[in-house]
Amino acid sequence: MATWNDYKKHVRESNPEIGRDIDEVEERAKIVSAMIDQRHNLNLSQRDLAEMCGLPHSSVARIESGKSSPNLTTLLKIFDTLGLTLTVQTDPHRRMSPITK
Template sequence: MKEINTFSEYLADDSRVTPEERQKINFEVELIGKMIEAREKKGYSQRELAELSGVKQPAIARIESLKSTPQLDTLLKVLAPLGYTLSITPIKEK
C-alpha cells in the first residue's frame, strides 16, 4: 500500500475507502458544514442553538466537529430553529 499523508489522500484511495463510504463522508461533511453556516448566519452560538433545539451544547459541538454522527431525530431538532429540515431528492440521471 502506498503511503498516505493527508486525509484527502486517504479518502481518494479506493483500496482504503469504498465509493459508498466516500459518499457518506462527503455527505456528512457537506451537511454539517451547511448546519454550521446556517447557525452562524442566524448569529446563534452553540449554546443558544442548544437552548432553542433542546439538544445539549456538547452534543452540538461533537456534531459540528464531526466527532459524532447525529441520530435523525437529533439532527431534525437542531435544524428546525435554523429554518431547515431534511428532504429526499431524486438523483439526476447522467
C-alpha cells in the first residue's frame, strides 16, 4: 500500500467492521483536534481550560492525549467553554463537519 488512505480502503473492503472502527477513531480525532486547536487559538493552557470547565486538569490532559474518550457531558462542557458547537449526525450519508465555531 502506498498511502494510509490506500490501506484504509483495503481494510474497509476486506473487513467492514474494522473499517467502521477506523472511521470512528478518525471522527473522534477530528473532535479532539478541534478542541486543541481552539484552546490554542484562545491562548489557554490545559489547566486554564480545566478550571474554566470545572474539571480536573488530568481529565483535559487525558482527552487531548487520546488516553480517554470524554463522555458527552464533559465534551459539551468543554466545547461550550471554547465556543464550539458539536453537531450530532444521524444520517451517515449526509456529510458535514462535526464541529462548528
